[in-house]
Amino acid sequence: MNDLAPGPLTTAGWFTSWRFDVVGVVLALLLLVPYLWLLVQARRRGVRWPWWRIAAYLVLGVGTLLYVTCGVVGVYRQTFLWMFAAQVGVIGTVTPVGLAVGDPLRLLAAARGTKDTVVHRALQSRLGRLLTFPAVSFLLDLAGILAIFFTPYGDHAVRSSVIGTLLILQLLVVGLLYVLPTLGDDLLPEWATPPIRTFLAFLDGVADAVPGILVMTANSFLLPHFPGFSHAADALRGGLSHTMDQKYAGGALLAVAESIGVPMIAAVFIEWMRTDAEEARAADAELDRAETERAVTAATPSAAVDATDGLDDDEPATDQPWWLTDPRLADRFGKRDD
Template structure:
C-alpha cells in the first residue's frame, strides 16, 4: 500500500491507484478512534457483566460505519478529490449515506444506555438529551429528510463546496455536516424508534425509507444534468491532462451519486423490514405466552370471584381479552 501526497502533479487515476493511494486525515482519524474506542468500551463493559451484545451490530458499526469514514476521508478518493470532481462526489455520498447506515445499524445509543451505570450522571444526561425537544425536532421524519436533501444541495449549488476545497478546516466541517445529517435520519429509523412520533410505526417507517430513497436520488440527478459546473473555477484551474473534461467529470460524479443512493436504499429498506419482522416475533411470542397462561388457569387481570363457567375472555381485563371480545382473534 502506498501513501500518495496530494499535489497538482498527480499520476493518472486508475482502479489500482484508487485502491492503493492513501493519505492521513488527522481529524477523521481522531473521530474514528473516539467513536471506535467508546463503542469497544461499551461492548467490553457488557461482556464483563456477562451480558451479550450482537456481533453483527459490532461488525456493522466498525466495518460499514467507521470503515466508510476511513475510505471517504483517507483513501484514493481523498487523494484525488481536489483535482477531479467525481471522487469528491463519491466521498460526500459515502459520508452522507453509507457511513450513517453502518453507524445506525451498530445501535450505539442503546449500547451506551446499557453500558453506563443507570443512575450515573452520564446516563442521566444521555437520557435527557434523547428526550430533548431539539433532538426530537431534528429527527422528525420530514425535518430530517429536508436536512439531508438541503445539506447536499447546499454543498453543490452554493459557494460552500469551492470554499471547502480551499480551506481544510471548512472541508472537515463539511464532512462532519454530511455525516451528522445522514445519521439524524438513519438512526431513528433503524434503532431508536423512541425518537420518532408515536404514529411512526414499522409500516410508516418502511414507507418513509422508500420515499427517502427517491429523495436521495435528487442531488445526483441534478448534478448530472446541470449545465452549471460545481466548483467550476476550482476544477478548471486544476484539470489534469489525463482526466475527463469538466462536464464529463461532473456527469460521472452525478451518475455515481445517483447509483450509490439507489444501492444504499435497498439494504436500508431491508433493514427496516427486518426490524419490523423481529418486533412482530417478539410481540407474537409475548401474546402466545399470555394465551398459554390463560388456557391453563385464571388469566391475569381477571376479577376475583369470577364465575368459573364463563369463558376467560369475558372476564379478562387485559388487552388480550379485549381483542378476543372484539373478535380480532
C-alpha cells in the same frame, strides 16, 4: 488549500493510494473507541451483542469513513469532481447507515443498564425530538447536499481545510439524525410504526437520488473554482473534460444513494420482523399465563366444593346430571322421582 493527487489514477491506485487525513482518523477514533468500550461493558453485564451489528458498525460505518477520507477517494477528491461527490455521498449516506445498524444507542443502554443517559436525554429533549422528526431531518439532509453543489459552499469546502471539516461533520451528523430514528427505537413518535419507518427508508432512497439527477443534468459548472478544473490538474485527469466530470459527479451521487437505499430498507424490514416476533412472543406468554391461572383455579379444592355445594351427602350416586338430582332444582325441571 490545493492538494491535488500525486499522480494519475490507475486501477492499482484504488487499493494503494492512501494518505493520512487528520480529520478522518480523529473522527474514526471518536466513533470506534467508545463503541468498543460499550461492547466490553455490555459483555460484563451478560449482554452478547450480535456480531452482524458489530461488523456493520466497523466496516460499513467506520470503515467507509476512513476509506473516503484516507483512501483513494480522499486522495483524488480535489482532482476529480466525481471523487468529491462520492465522498459527500458516502459520508452523508453510507457511513450513517453503518453506524445506525450497529445500534449504538441500544448498546449504550445495555452497557449502562438504563436508558436514562445523557445521550438519551438529549435525544428525548424538545430540540432532539425536533431534529430527529422525519420531515425536519429529511429536509436538512436534502438541503445540505443541494447546498454543497448549488451554492459556493462546496467550492469553499473543497479548498479550505476548516470548511471541509465542517462539511464532513455536517454530513455525518445530519445523516445520523435521519437514519438513527428510522433504524432504532424510541426516537420517533408513536405513529411511526415499523411499516411507516420502512416507508421513510424508501422515501430517503428516492430523495437521495434528487441531488445526483440535478447535478448530472446541470448545464453550467456548479463548482467553477474546483481545483481539479485548473490547468495544473490536466495531466492528472487522463483527458476527462470538466463537463463529463460534473456528469460523473451526479452519477456518483446517484449510485451511492441507490446502493445504500436497498440495504437500508432491508435493515428496517428486518427490524420490523424482529419487533413483530417480540410482540408475538409477549402475546403467547400472556396467553400461556392466563391459561395456567385458569387451570390452577379449576384444580383448587374450593372449585370442587362450589360445584357440589348444597348436594345431599346421603343421597346415592346417580348418573343423572346434578341439576336433576338436586332437591332444590328437581321440582323446577319436573324430573324428581316421588
